[in-house]
Amino acid sequence: MDPIANPLAPAATSLPRIGDPAPQFTADTTFGTLKLEDFKGSWVILFSHPADFTPVCTTEFIAFAEIHPDLRKLNCELMGLSVDSVYSHIAWVRNVKEKMGVEITFPVIADLNKEVATLYGMINPGESKTETSRAVFIIDDKQVVRAIIYYPLTTGRNMQEILRVVKALQVTDEHTVATPANWEPGQKVIMPPPKSAEAAEMRVAEEGMECKDWYFCKKDL
Numbered sequence: 507m508d509p510i511a512n513p514l515a516p517a518a519t520s521l522p523r524i525g526d527p528a529p530q531f532t533a534d535t536t537f538g539t540l541k542l543e544d545f546k547g548s549w550v551i552l553f554s555h556p557a558d559f560t561p562v563c564t565t566e567f568i569a570f571a572e573i574h575p576d577l578r579k580l581n582c583e584l585m586g587l588s589v590d591s592v593y594s595h596i597a598w599v600r601n602v603k604e605k606m607g608v609e610i611t612f613p614v615i616a617d618l619n620k621e622v623a624t625l626y627g628m629i630n631p632g633e634s635k636t637e638t639s640r641a642v643f644i645i646d647d648k649q650v651v652r653a654i655i656y657y658p659l660t661t662g663r664n665m666q667e668i669l670r671v672v673k674a675l676q677v678t679d680e681h682t683v684a685t686p687a688n689w690e691p692g693q694k695v696i697m698p699p700p701k702s703a704e705a706a707e708m709r710v711a712e713e714g715m716e717c718k719d720w721y722f723c724k725k726d727l
């Protein structure tokens with residue numbers, strides 16, 4: 507179908523998916539002009555919010571600021587984004603500090619021309635043609651997209667889940683393991699399924715391995 511005839515049709519450009527290089531950009535932010543490539547070597551959580559001076563977004567900004575020290579311990583930085591101007595962002599961030607007593611310690615991108623939002627597919631026209639959804643892109647230290655989470659406009663994000671995903675990905679990278687449902691740091695991790703009959707045999711005999719069956723083994727780190 508012709509995308510001009512159907513404004514809700516998906517954009518023709520390909521959007522980043524898990525495992526893809528994070529699309530590069532240069533953007534005006536509350537911390538001045540920043541390039542994504544400047545963050546190489548750190549993990550980055552690039553997240554969008556619908557609009558400044560809105561209540562759910564305010565609760566989220568406060569909550570992101572609260573987890574920022576924990577993220578920094580994981581070598582992970584935060585970058586917010588909406589289609590508001592840098593002046594609006596500055597005014598809102600000042601208001602959050604004045605009225606809520608919380609300092610916003612991360613840059614906020616002023617994506618007035620929707621350049622970054624379009625690059626990352628942060629606008630879901632079926633939900634809103636003008637505002638960015640609550641998108642979260644977890645980008646690793648090599649600038650590869652590792653996780654993508656979308657929440658609707660009306661649902662504030664769960665910061666503990668975002669923090670948990672960063673921790674799980676870092677544990678996965680360090681130990682070549684996977685993490686089970688509802689995993690929290692300190693709990694047993696999952697061994698990826700063995701790729702041969704011989705590996706399956708060795709797996710179940712391995713010391714410290716807790717196997718329900720050859721394909722389902724857990725261990726402590």
Ligand code: BEZ
Nearest residue numbers: 556560561562563659660
């Ligand atoms: C909010 O942040 O409160 C909000 C923003 C857009 C739609 C609904 C709620």
